[in-house]
Every structure is written in C-alpha cells, then in structure tokens.
Amino acid sequence: MGTDFRYNTGATRVPWAAVGENYNAHDLMEIIAFLMQGEGKEYDDAINAVWEQVKKLDKVSTPPGKLSLGSKVEAAEKACGEYLGTDTATFVTNATAGFEIAYKYANLKAGDEVIVPAITFVATMAYPLAIGCKLVFADVDPKTINMDPADVARKITDKTKMIVPVHIGGYPVDLDPIMELAKKHNILVLEDAAHAFGAMYKGRKVGTIGDFAAFSMHEVKNITSFGEGGIVTTNVPGFGPEMKRARFLGLDFTCPIKDWLYNITPIQGKEKPFVAGNYSTTEIQGLGLKLQVERNEEIIETRRKAAEYLTNRFAANDAIIPQDLGNENIKPTFHLYLLQIDPAKAGGDVQVLKKKLEEKGVTQIAHFGPLYRFKVVQDMGYDSDEIAKSCPNCEEVFYKRFTHLPLYGLSDEQLEYMADAVLESVAEMQAGK
Numbered sequence: 563m564g565t566d567f568r569y570n571t572g573a574t575r576v577p578w579a580a581v582g583e584n585y586n587a588h589d590l591m592e593i594i595a596f597l598m599q600g601e602g603k604e605y606d607d608a609i610n611a612v613w614e615q616v617k618k619l620d621k622v623s624t625p626p627g628k629l630s631l632g633s634k635v636e637a638a639e640k641a642c643g644e645y646l647g648t649d650t651a652t653f654v655t656n657a658t659a660g661f662e663i664a665y666k667y668a669n670l671k672a673g674d675e676v677i678v679p680a681i682t683f684v685a686t687m688a689y690p691l692a693i694g695c696k697l698v699f700a701d702v703d704p705k706t707i708n709m710d711p712a713d714v715a716r717k718i719t720d721k722t723k724m725i726v727p728v729h730i731g732g733y734p735v736d737l738d739p740i741m742e743l744a745k746k747h748n749i750l751v752l753e754d755a756a757h758a759f760g761a762m763y764k765g766r767k768v769g770t771i772g773d774f775a776a777f778s779m780h781e782v783k784n785i786t787s788f789g790e791g792g793i794v795t796t797n798v799p800g801f802g803p804e805m806k807r808a809r810f811l812g813l814d815f816t817c818p819i820k821d822w823l824y825n826i827t828p829i830q831g832k833e834k835p836f837v838a839g840n841y842s843t844t845e846i847q848g849l850g851l852k853l854q855v856e857r858n859e860e861i862i863e864t865r866r867k868a869a870e871y872l873t874n875r876f877a878a879n880d881a882i883i884p885q886d887l888g889n890e891n892i893k894p895t896f897h898l899y900l901l902q903i904d905p906a907k908a909g910g911d912v913q914v915l916k917k918k919l920e921e922k923g924v925t926q927i928a929h930f931g932p933l934y935r936f937k938v939v940q941d942m943g944y945d946s947d948e949i950a951k952s953c954p955n956c957e958e959v960f961y962k963r964f965t966h967l968p969l970y971g972l973s974d975e976q977l978e979y980m981a982d983a984v985l986e987s988v989a990e991m992q993a994g995k
C-alpha cells in the first residue's frame with residue numbers, strides 16, 4: 563500500500579493511509595461504462611459479463627493507496643521525457659498551469675511586455691493579461707498562421723520580457739530567428755506547444771528548444787490524460803528539479819524545519835524567488851497519459867496520412883491553399899488541418915466557403931480568432947482597431963482565408979466526402995453559384 567509522500571511511514575503495524583475513501587467495484591464499473599459507452603444487445607451482453615467479473619474484485623483486491631503525485635505520475639513523466647529528449651518533463655494540471663510556472667520564473671510584472679501571436683487560444687496570454695503586463699501581438703505568417711519572426715523583431719522593445727511562440731495546429735514555428743532575437747535581447751522564450759507533442763523542428767522535438775514549453779493533454783488534443791493535463795519542460799539550467807516543487811506549493815524535503823518533516827522554500831526565479839502554486843496531477847491521469855504517449859507516433863502517422871490525402875486532393879484546384887505537410891526539417895503533429903483559399907481565385911472569401919461546407923454537412927471550425935478582438939482584452943484598455951493595423955496578415959487570413967478541418971476519428975468515406983465537399987464548394991464559388 564502506498565503512503566502519502568508527506569508522511570511516508572514505510573511498513574508499520576498501523577500505517578497512515580494516504581487516501582480517503584477508496585473506489586469499489588461498483589465505482590470501477592461506472593468508470594468502465596463511462597469510458598466505453600454503447601447500446602444494443604451485443605453491448606449489454608458484453609458490459610454485463612464485465613460486471614460479473616469486476617464485482618468479484620471487491621473481495622480479492624486492495625486499493626492503490628495513493629491517488630496523486632505517485633509512481634504513475636513519475637512513469638508518465640519519464641515516458642514523456644524520453645520521448646521528447648528532456649529530463650525535465652513535469653506533469654501538471656494543464657498547459658495553462660505550465661505557462662504560469664514559466665511566467666512566474668520570469669518575474670513578470672505589470673508593465674512588462676510579452677509578445678504573443680495575434681492568433682492563438684486565450685490560454686497563451688491569460689497570466690500576463692491578468693497581472694497587467696502589456697501584451698504585444700505579433701502578426702502571423704500567412705502560410706502557417708504561426709507567429710512571424712520578422713514582426714516579432716519589429717515589436718521588441720527594452721520592456722520585452724518574454725516571447726511566446728505558439729505551434730498552431732501542431733505546425734512548428736520557425737524558432738531559429740526567434741531564439742536568436744531572444745538571446746540578443748536577453749528575453750525568455752516560452753513555447754506554447756499545446757498542439758505539438760511530437761512535432762520536430764530541425765531534428766529536435768518542439769517544446770525542448772525555448773527556455774520553457776508546455777504541452778496540453780486536454781481532451782481535444784492528440785493525446786490526453788483523461789480530459790485534462792499538461793507537460794511542462796525547461797532548458798533553464800538547474801530548474802528541472804525546481805519545476806517539480808513549483809508544481810506543488812514548494813515543499814522541500816532537503817532542509818526540514820526543526821521537529822517537522824519538510825520546509826517550504828521559495829522557487830528560485832530568474833530575478834528573484836517566487837511562491838509556488840498547486841498544479842498537481844493524479845495517478846489515474848498519469849496512467850492514462852503514459853498509455854497514450856506510447857502510441858503517439860502511430861497517432862501522428864494516422865493524422866499525417868489523412869492530411870496527405872486532403873492535400874493531394876486539393877491540388878486539383880489552385881484556388882485552394884492546402885496544409886503544408888512539412889519536410890526533413892519540419893514535422894508537424896497534424897493536430898488540425900489548415901485549409902486556406904485564395905479569395906481572388908476562388909471568387910469569394912472563406913466565409914462563403916464555410917457556409918457552403920456547413921450546408922453540405924461538413925464541420926469545419928477556424929479554431930482561433932484574433933486575440934485582440936476579445937472583450938477581455940478591450941476592457942483591459944487595448945485598442946482593437948489600432949492593433950489590427952499592426953497585424954494585417956492576421957486580419958486577412960482570419961476573415962478571408964482560413965478554416966480548420968478535422969483529421970482524426972474519420973472513416974475513409976467521411977474523409978473523401980469532406981475533400982469532395984471542399985472541391986465542389988470552391989468550384990461553385992468560381993462559377994458564381
């Protein structure tokens with residue numbers, strides 16, 4: 563039986579139980595039925611047969627005795643670290659929590675500037691926005707809709723403290739010029755690798771190149787840890803072990819206070835120490851994550867094949883700008899398929915295409931909008947229209963050119979139908995229909 567690591571009494575006659583109420587066979591059965599749903603006679607027969615066996619476990623099994631931050635979390639971190647090529651992988655509640663650790667390390671304060679791409683999810687900027695930093699929105703590269711390094715260079719000032727490239731849809735950002743700029747100006751780079759677990763940039767795994775990175779294992783990502791989770795990594799020398807403490811309130815067993823088990827020591831940040839938060843993850847999440855990490859390459863390959871199929875089909879019409887499939891240096895995770903059109907050649911913009919696809923029953927969602935258009939940003943004193951003027955590519959691609967298509971969990975027929983629907987819709991637009 564495991565014990566709470568804070569009170570590790572070892573094998574004793576009267577142990578200190580780590581967890582409160584244990585799960586029983588009935589609970590387990592509910593969990594199985596939740597994860598593997600179904601209906602009809604065949605399903606009912608199968609699930610009833612499972613229940614007949616599972617209920618026997620009540621009498622013959624013992625509970626794990628540890629449900630949070632134990633050996634399963636460690637095993638998941640080891641698997642992720644080996645896969646990525648880092649010994650700092652730390653499993654946290656979500657990518658947003660991982661970003662917070664990096665932001666706290668940087669000692670961000672009100673007035674500091676943080677450069678984020680104009681197109682990403684709000685999670686990228688939530689912490690700096692909350693504490694009154696000035697967010698600076700870099701325009702996007704119209705080909706990838708990722709942060710454009712040339713615009714980052716234009717927007718760096720002596721107040722810039724961090725640059726946050728986001729590998730949108732799992733397509734690697736061109737990191738070399740960004741790392742070079744960061745080095746020159748002593749700026750920290752935090753990779754938002756939420757979509758990019760397994761992507762490669764010039765022979766290295768994305769998420770191991772910046773000073774910090776965080777991956778998301780939220781339910782919609784390529785792999786998940788039961789719906790929520792994140793892996794945070796660092797290249798800051800010596801910060802790997804600190805990251806583990808930054809995840810759980812700064813508990814420090816190396817220098818306990820007098821007559822007590824541990825100390826609480828601050829985490830050493832770039833400029834000054836900071837107080838840790840609590841972003842702990844559970845054993846069951848650790849188990850789920852390790853299982854899925856082990857099949858990540860197969861998942862990427864399945865997605866890659868679907869993307870390749872769509873890109874090949876879309877070559878038939880030069881008004882369609884298909885997803886770039888990468889090359890020796892750039893290997894995406896194909897989290898999303900970036901579909902773009904050239905409005906001049908297509909005879910209309912992507913809003914027309916989106917409507918046509920919806921009418922044909924094809925779900926497509928432009929997953930990310932211009933951050934500076936959100937009310938939360940405006941209410942913090944930002945002028946959306948002024949910012950828009952400094953992000954012309956973002957305005958053009960978002961309103962006129964791109965949407966995202968799904969790549970996973972589709973049958974061959976669905977994939978084919980989706981490709982046909984895109985081709986037919988663009989042909990209709992070209993014919994003025």
Ligand SMILES: Cc1ncc(COP(=O)(O)O)c(C=O)c1O
Pocket residue numbers: 655656657658659682683685686728754756757777778779780791792
């Ligand atoms: C680009 C991007 N960054 C960050 C996140 C946040 O990830 P998490 O939900 O794990 O905090 C997401 C999640 O959707 C995302 O799409």
